[in-house]
Every structure is written in structure tokens, then in C-alpha cells.
Amino acid sequence: MVLKQSTNTVTEQQVAQYNDNLELYLSQIGKIFDIPHIINEPQGKQQIINYYDSSKFGLKLYSAQGFYHYGISYDGKHKKENFKEQARIVERYIHESDAKNVLELACGMGGNMAVLARRNPGVMFDGVDLALKPLKRYEKIPNVRFQQGDFHDLSALEDDAYDIAFVVEALCYSTNKLQVFREVKKKLKKDGIFIVVDAYRRDRAAPLSPSEKTMWKLIEMSWSLDKFECIKDVEDSMREEYSIAEAIDFSECVLPSANRIARKFRYYFAHPMFARVANKLLPFDVAKGFIAAYLYPTSSSREIACYYIHVLKNDKRT
Secondary structure (H helix, E strand, O other), rough: OOOOOOOOOOHHHHOOOOOOOOOHHHHHHHHHHHHHHHHOOOOHHHHHHHHHHHHHHHHHOOOOOOOOOOOOOOOOOOOHHHHHHHHHHHHHHHHHHHHHOOEEEEEOOOOOHHHHHHHHOEEEEEEEOOOOOOOOHHOOOEEEEEEEEOOOOOOOOOOOOOEEEEOOHHHHOOOOHHHHHHHHHHHHHEEEEEEEEEEOOOOOOOOOHHHHHHHHHHHHHHOOOOOOOOOOHHHHHHHOOOOOEHHHHHHHHHHHHHHHHHHHHOOOOOOOOHHHHHHHHHHHHHHHHHHHHHHHHHHHHHHEEEEEEEEEOOOOOO
């Protein structure tokens, strides 16, 4: 396993020495998309719903098992099984704590819950999602329950009911993460845990170059995000309600999966005439999402993006 702590040591000289085709990528994107339009496009709850709704078919092709997230690889090679690693990490805590009730926020098509529920038939799994479109075969699993809801307001769920809550690559969509932490806290039992798996902006010493700023904003907007927050800011919010039991940097572990996806779009971005024709056949949110998939590995290699797993313990009582 590759474990790496957040760094603030990236210098301006190092940034200037990157040789990763960023300028070429931005030029390719600019021949297909109106970059200023995308960068200035307003974001909100409905945009998030529209993005995932219109992207559902493509995401099914990406992972037929209903995973919306990157895979985690410990050996530098992408395999389909890597998509299940986030669920396996959660499962280890289920076994350690003898959990009986587990809550997933932003459960999407239900891939994580299906893996966990089938392997742990004695555990009840509840899933909440803004759009709520699980795969039909997952709705038939006896120990899962899906319901529509916003993770900023979990009042429909019972308080002090869950041993574990978790969220995978979705907290980034919240513009009020402290509210989410407080809502989850109400639902967790005393000493319950909240596992957060997500991408953030890394805290680094060197300011972003103009090209890097454009890249980063394109990633945010093409994924219908208001913004990726700095990891230190999010951790400060975490500490207001929980103690951080673990904070592990998995940035390098998701790169095999991220690079694999980026490679799939090389032809599309290298052939603008083909891409523009394809865009006429695709929902705009689907085509727009290709940009983030194409650029994310570069943002990670430049120490801008990072990918962390945080384990939060509900041991601070209000």
C-alpha cells in the first residue's frame, strides 16, 4: 500500500519543470469546448442531479456493477476488483466494531452497498442519494434499503441508530460540509465512525500557474462541482464534530484507475472534428465530464489534487 502524507513542499521551480502535456491538453479541449462558458457555468443541486442522471449510461459502461468512483490499486495496476476496495475498507471496520447498522451517503446506483450487503447478511444497510436510481437487482437484496434524500438533512432517519456511516467521492459536492458532519453525527451511535473517501485540493506552497488554474477549474465545473476544498479546511471542519482516527493519502493508489480512464479519451480529444460530431449525439453533461476524466491524473501528478480516506470517530458529544 502506498501511503503518503499531505505535502506543502512543492516549489515554483518544481512546477515550472513539469513535462506532462498540460498545455497540449488545454489546447485540445479548447478546440472542442467553449472553456470560458464551462468555467463560468453556475452549479447547484439540480446540476448535480442532471450530471449523474445524464451520465448514468456511460457510468454503467465504466463499471457495470454500479460504481461511480475510481478504483484503488496497491500494485500500480488497474483491475476491475479495484472498484470494490472502498467497500472492503468499510467492511474491515464493520468487522472490527461488530456493526449491525450501516449508512451510506450518496449511494448512487448501489454498488458499494451491494458488495457489503451480500458479504454481510447480518448487517442492515441504508442508502441515501439525491437522485436515487439504484440498479434494480440491488433493490432486491434483503438487507438493503434505499431512499431519496439530501445528506445535508437526514431528519428522515433515526437518531443514534448507526454504527458506521460512509461516503465515497460525494462529500466534495457539499458547499456546507460542516452541516453534513453534524447531520451524520446525530445518526451515529456514541463512538460510531464516519468513513469519508474523497478527493480534495492539496495544500501546497507553490501558487497555481495560469494553466493550472484553468485545468483545476475545468475539472471542478465538468464534474458539476462548486469547488474542491483544500484538505486542511475540510479536516478543520471534521475536527469540530469528531476526532480523526485515521487520515491516509491514497492519491497514488487511484492513479492506475484514473490513468486508464484518461487514456480512453485520448482519441476523442486528439480528433476535434470527431469529438464535435460526438457531442451532438451526447448530453452536454456527459461530454463535459470527459474533461475532468482527461485532466485529473495531471492534477494529481502536479500535487494539486489528492485523494484521502478519513476515519472519523464520534467521541465528541455536544
